Amino acid sequence: GEDVEQSLFLSVREGDSSVINCTYTDSSSTYLYWYKQEPGAGLQLLTYIFSNMDMKQDQRLTVLLNKKDKHLSLRIADTQTGDSAIYFCAERLGGGSYIPTFGRGTSLIVHP
Amino acid sequence: EADIYQTPRYLVIGTGKKITLECSQTMGHDKMYWYQQDPGMELHLIHYSYGVNSTEKGDLSSESTVSRIRTEHFPLTLESARPSHTSQYLCASSGGQGQETQYFGPGTRLLVL
Numbered sequence: 001g002e003d004v005e006q007s008l009f010l011s012v013r014e015g016d017s018s019v020i021n022c023t024y025t026d027s028s029s030t031y032l033y034w035y036k037q038e039p040g041a042g043l044q045l046l047t048y049i050f051s052n053m054d055m056k057q058d059q060r061l062t063v064l065l066n067k068k069d070k071h072l073s074l075r076i077a078d079t080q081t082g083d084s085a086i087y088f089c090a091e092r093l094g095g096g097s098y099i100p101t102f103g104r105g106t107s108l109i110v111h112p
Numbered sequence: 113e114a115d116i117y118q119t120p121r122y123l124v125i126g127t128g129k130k131i132t133l134e135c136s137q138t139m140g141h142d143k144m145y146w147y148q149q150d151p152g153m154e155l156h157l158i159h160y161s162y163g164v165n166s167t168e169k170g171d172l173s174s175e176s177t178v179s180r181i182r183t184e185h186f187p188l189t190l191e192s193a194r195p196s197h198t199s200q201y202l203c204a205s206s207g208g209q210g211q212e213t214q215y216f217g218p219g220t221r222l223l224v225l
Contacts, residue, residue: 042216
């Protein structure tokens with residue numbers, strides 16, 4: 001079965017880089033996602049990566065995928081207080097599977 | 113930017129009342145989903161639909177019901193609200209091939225007294 005694990009909390013100083021980690025169990029996962037959730041809001045899609053990619057960069061965000069270890073990470077460069085939120089990792093199989101499996105979310109706290 | 117809307121955003125209601133949470137999307141997505149999420153906690157899929165007149169229960173048992181009469185609309189109904197239903201309800205949608213990514217609405221925060 002599918003399972004997605006994330007650490008629950010991460011605290012960083014403003015201006016530093018944040019790295020949020022995620023592990024998944026299903027080697028058939030084809031799509032891997034990062035969502036951001038601010039307090040009282042829905043989930044906002046940040047980025048996603050296909051399983052045939054190792055890395056994807058989008059401005060301050062860098063996603064790294066290690067398929068061998070089934071490990072996904074999200075790096076946020078120059079972390080700002082506005083980045084404080086809960087970050088959800090999710091995996092989805094391909095081939096007609098539409099429902100992703102979400103991790104429990106990592107709460108990122110950015111302090112001055 | 114996702115075009116998926118939920119109303120109301122906040123609702124406080126007494127025990128025993130019937131409530132309907134609205135969700136609409138203008139992206140033409142055929143698939144829609146309802147998740148329940150306690151504050152700061154994981155998401156639980158409670159209902160989903162792969163098209164008009166198609167609805168399925170999700171992983172988490174829920175006393176709510178859903179309907180899908182129109183592609184763009186996926187309302188969730190609680191016939192008799194209870195304090196245990198207090199939670200945040202998130203609606204999401206996704207499309208067909210090449211558009212399978214889920215997009216979420218802003219959520220409805222429900223408090224049942």
